[in-house]
Amino acid sequence: MSTRAAIVERAQALYDDLSLGSVRAWCAEGVGRKAAGYLPVYVPREVIHATGMLPVGIHGGGDRLEIIRGDAYFQSYICHLPRSLVELLHTGRLDALSAMIFPSTCDVIRNLSGMWKLLRPDLYVRYCDVPQATERSTGGAFWRRELETLYADLAEVAGVAPDLAALNRSNAVYNEVRRTIRALYAARSDAPWRIPTEELYLLLRAGEVLPPEDFLTMAGDYLRATALDTARPKDRVRVVVVGAFCEQPPLGLIKTIERAGCYIVDDDFLLGNRLLTSDVPFGDDPLTALSDTFLHHAMASSILYEHAPDGKKKLLARRVADARADGVIFAAPSFCDPALLDRPMLLAGAEAAKIPCMAFQYSENTGQFQQYREQAGSFSDSIKLWGGHP
Amino acid sequence: MTTTAPAAVSADRAPKDRSMQLQKDMIAEHYRRLEAAPETHEPVVYTFVPGNLTELVRAFGALPLLPEINALQSGMRGMSRKYIAEAEKAGHSEDVCTYVKCDLGMLKSGNIGPTGTRLPKPDLLLLSYTGCYTFMKWFELLREEYDCPAVFLHVPYQGDGKVAPEHRKYVVDQIREKIIPALEQVTGRKLDEARLSELLGYSRAAEDDLVAVLQSAKHHPSPIDSWFGAVYYVGPIFSSFRGTPEGAAYYRALREEVEERVARDEGPMTPSGRLDEQKYRIVAEGPPNWTSFHDFWRMFSEEGAVCVASTYTKVGGTYDFGFRHDPSDPIGTLADYCAGCYTNLNLPQRVEMLADYVRNYEADGFLVHSVKSCNSFSAGQLLILREVEKRTGVPGAFIESDLVDPRYFSAANIKNRLESYFQMLAARRGAGGSLPLGVVAGGAL
Numbered sequence: 001m002s003t004r005a006a007i008v009e010r011a012q013a014l015y016d017d018l019s020l021g022s023v024r025a026w027c028a029e030g031v032g033r034k035a036a037g038y039l040p041v042y043v044p045r046e047v048i049h050a051t052g053m054l055p056v057g058i059h060g061g062g063d064r065l066e067i068i069r070g071d072a073y074f075q076s077y078i079c080h081l082p083r084s085l086v087e088l089l090h091t092g093r094l095d096a097l098s099a100m101i102f103p104s105t106c107d108v109i110r111n112l113s114g115m116w117k118l119l120r121p122d123l124y125v126r127y128c129d130v131p132q133a134t135e136r137s138t139g140g141a142f143w144r145r146e147l148e149t150l151y152a153d154l155a156e157v158a159g160v161a162p163d164l165a166a167l168n169r170s171n172a173v174y175n176e177v178r179r180t181i182r183a184l185y186a187a188r189s190d191a192p193w194r195i196p197t198e199e200l201y202l203l204l205r206a207g208e209v210l211p212p213e214d215f216l217t218m219a220g221d222y223l224r225a226t227a228l229d230t231a232r233p234k235d236r237v238r239v240v241v242v243g244a245f246c247e248q249p250p251l252g253l254i255k256t257i258e259r260a261g262c263y264i265v266d267d268d269f270l271l272g273n274r275l276l277t278s279d280v281p282f283g284d285d286p287l288t289a290l291s292d293t294f295l296h297h298a299m300a301s302s303i304l305y306e307h308a309p310d311g312k313k314k315l316l317a318r319r320v321a322d323a324r325a326d327g328v329i330f331a332a333p334s335f336c337d338p339a340l341l342d343r344p345m346l347l348a349g350a351e352a353a354k355i356p357c358m359a360f361q362y363s364e365n366t367g368q369f370q371q372y373r374e375q376a377g378s379f380s381d382s383i384k385l386w387g388g389h390p
Numbered sequence: 391m392t393t394t395a396p397a398a399v400s401a402d403r404a405p406k407d408r409s410m411q412l413q414k415d416m417i418a419e420h421y422r423r424l425e426a427a428p429e430t431h432e433p434v435v436y437t438f439v440p441g442n443l444t445e446l447v448r449a450f451g452a453l454p455l456l457p458e459i460n461a462l463q464s465g466m467r468g469m470s471r472k473y474i475a476e477a478e479k480a481g482h483s484e485d486v487c488t489y490v491k492c493d494l495g496m497l498k499s500g501n502i503g504p505t506g507t508r509l510p511k512p513d514l515l516l517l518s519y520t521g522c523y524t525f526m527k528w529f530e531l532l533r534e535e536y537d538c539p540a541v542f543l544h545v546p547y548q549g550d551g552k553v554a555p556e557h558r559k560y561v562v563d564q565i566r567e568k569i570i571p572a573l574e575q576v577t578g579r580k581l582d583e584a585r586l587s588e589l590l591g592y593s594r595a596a597e598d599d600l601v602a603v604l605q606s607a608k609h610h611p612s613p614i615d616s617w618f619g620a621v622y623y624v625g626p627i628f629s630s631f632r633g634t635p636e637g638a639a640y641y642r643a644l645r646e647e648v649e650e651r652v653a654r655d656e657g658p659m660t661p662s663g664r665l666d667e668q669k670y671r672i673v674a675e676g677p678p679n680w681t682s683f684h685d686f687w688r689m690f691s692e693e694g695a696v697c698v699a700s701t702y703t704k705v706g707g708t709y710d711f712g713f714r715h716d717p718s719d720p721i722g723t724l725a726d727y728c729a730g731c732y733t734n735l736n737l738p739q740r741v742e743m744l745a746d747y748v749r750n751y752e753a754d755g756f757l758v759h760s761v762k763s764c765n766s767f768s769a770g771q772l773l774i775l776r777e778v779e780k781r782t783g784v785p786g787a788f789i790e791s792d793l794v795d796p797r798y799f800s801a802a803n804i805k806n807r808l809e810s811y812f813q814m815l816a817a818r819r820g821a822g823g824s825l826p827l828g829v830v831a832g833g834a835l
Binding site: 072073074075077078082102104106107108110111112113114115117118119126127128129131132133135137138139141142145149302305306307309312313332334335336337338340341342343344345347348361 | 480481482483485486487490517519522523524526527528530531533534540542544546547549550554556557559560563564567568736737738739740741760762765766768769770771772773777790
């Protein structure tokens with residue numbers, strides 16, 4: 001088996017393992033090792049990592065989990081992600097986690113933090129409210145203090161003393177992680193026929209459960225392997241997929257989009273792993289450095305207030321231009337407030353820039369892809385026939 | 391997030407209390423001033439109910455206008471179906487908050503407000519981001535429609551069930567550094583803190599009287615309906631009249647009216663007439679439905695059910711748990727107010743509040759009305775149901791509809807569930823409370 005195939009196979013196995021076997025194994029390898037889970041979209045993993053705990057992205061059960069108890073907790077008009085999360089909890093699949101962090105993504109994830117407190121009173125549970133004010137004196141001071149509290153609490157869970165040097169080291173590790181992810185995205189954008197999004201996605205999912213140092217090795221090996229790929233480009237259009245930043249699409253849907261005639265050249269899957277677009281500087285106050293980087297270098301996304309009046313209008317035109325894309329696919333989970341409330345604004349901006357767009361909704365457990373194949377195929381054909389982004 | 395106060399809407403099919411007429415006149419005058427604002431040059435500030443800074447807005451001589459109020463009133467007036475369709479036609483998803491779509495549809499349809507007057511464009515969008523994610527998107531959407539400045543106040547959620555000092559400071563600093571300068575720029579005035587304190591004094595007086603009204607429901611029979619009736623009572627204080635002499639006068643009159651009913655052992659006026667014979671005392675979680683408001687209320691009153699406490703009437707402030715605006719700390723008290731609104735509380739706090747209501751108001755049951763539109767309220771309500779049952783031993787019921795989308799109000803289904811629930815409460819009472827919990831209206835986990 002080639003290096004690349006072995007990497008993809010391992011990533012697929014990690015993706016399929018909803019019981020977090022790799023996390024359990026990592027915890028078992030050292031005395032006192034612990035893991036902390038976080039939900040999408042953005043949680044400062046550096047702070048978890050600096051305590052010695054393993055940061056673990058919890059992204060639901062996808063299409064690989066039968067929901068039995070989870071549905072009893074949510075009405076039909078709530079998205080699917082929390083159902084599978086509760087199912088994972090009740091079936092013991094999350095038992096390896098000593099802490100859970102719920103970021104301010106939407107009201108469902110926010111309320112889920114309270115549910116977790118009620119369902120698992122023995123666990124450290126924190127709602128992580130990222131700042132919406134961007135001034136250093138307000139949002140910066142607030143976020144710096146939140147990071148400090150989170151770090152102190154997690155250090156207590158981990159049984160270690162807060163350590164500024166450890167924070168600086170973790171900041172550096174995640175700088176490297178983000179640089180690597182950006183390199184992967186750039187490589188895919190340059191030659192999407194060499195890096196199918198299905199593979200890239202599996203690799204990034206592996207990065208959600210592996211120690212970041214292991215992910216860096218894996219991703220580096222993958223990048224080197226794909227550089228040797230001699231595949232030739234196919235007649236496909238280049239698309240940006242937006243809206244899938246929280247509840248993740250099933251892998252089959254990602255494959256379907258590409259097989260229907262589209263190369264995904266930019267997306268917001270697992271957005272939290274690269275939300276910061278700049279390195280966190282090394283220094284005497286690593287928490288302030290992390291806070292400032294969030295304040296000034298967080299990607300525009302639906303989880304953050306858009307302070308610029310024309311920000312939404314211009315966002316997709318910029319992303320499409322950066323990715324040299326032909327069109328945009330809005331792929332939002334059903335009942336996803338952030339994605340669906342943003343869609344009309346983003347769509348208006350894209351249409352004003354004459355960017356072809358299409359939209360559909362999915363759930364993490366969507367199992368039938370024919371309709372998506374037809375939609376994406378028609379979209380691709382229409383761009384080929386009548387042209388894409390000028 | 392869902393907010394309250396059908397203030398300007400007359401309960402056409404229900405006899406009116408004196409206070410209702412008083413309120414109707416106040417609201418009509420407010421909308422008249424809003425309509426005239428382009429000529430009188432009174433600045434207009436759009437904002438939301440939870441975390442509203444009405445006293446501050448008023449201290450600058452500006453008029454507040456609350457889009458959720460317009461949406462719910464459109465629902466009560468039978469206009470929301472058309473407005474929602476208009477918004478969906480423009481590309482808004484079926485899955486999202488119908489308040490937002492109703493408001494945007496109203497805007498696209500000429501922006502005629504609930505009293506039939508044209509609503510003015512905002513001079514400022516004051517987004518108080520308190521307890522509801524959708525608020526953020528709502529004002530981003532409105533900003534696309536209006537060429538006006540917007541200012542953002544981030545109120546941290548009480549994830550740990552408390553307001554940490556640094557959270558309070560964050561809100562205070564934002565009010566001082568962003569909100570006040572934005573209001574100064576739009577109105578051309580400097581903030582007069584003495585004037586703000588004076589207005590907060592009116593708030594405090596009104597809050598004392600409102601709490602007396604709400605707590606009157608501990609009396610048997612309850613002189614008020616604390617859900618359907620109380621959405622009228624909280625109308626002025628949750629919207630444009632907190633911190634005004636008219637608002638304070640309204641609450642004094644309302645309190646006197648309710649105290650008279652207590653003295654006479656009278657129940658509240660309902661769509662079925664005065665409800666003196668009260669068979670079931672119910673605590674309600676969640677907002678009511680607005681498109682079939684009176685039919686929904688009648689399903690309770692015809693069964694002799696009165697709501698003695700509700701959480702929905704706390705979305706604009708949890709005064710009955712002790713909070714009062716403090717004129718001696720005008721900015722700090724606004725921060726405290728914002729952080730304490732109901733939907734800014736975490737789920738364990740919400741469970742505890744409901745359990746307190748069930749115990750303190752001697753309720754026979756509690757009802758969760760879950761609305762499709764509002765994840766802030768709805769996500770987690772099935773767990774709330776179970777936890778409150780566990781803590782109080784009182785059975786809960788669970789029904790579903792929506793705020794202002796009539797497509798989601800299934801009258802026959804809801805009536806059937808409610809009747810079964812009330813029958814179960816009666817049977818349970820007859821059996822000495824020994825029947826199992828949560829057996830009727832679904833939601834058992």
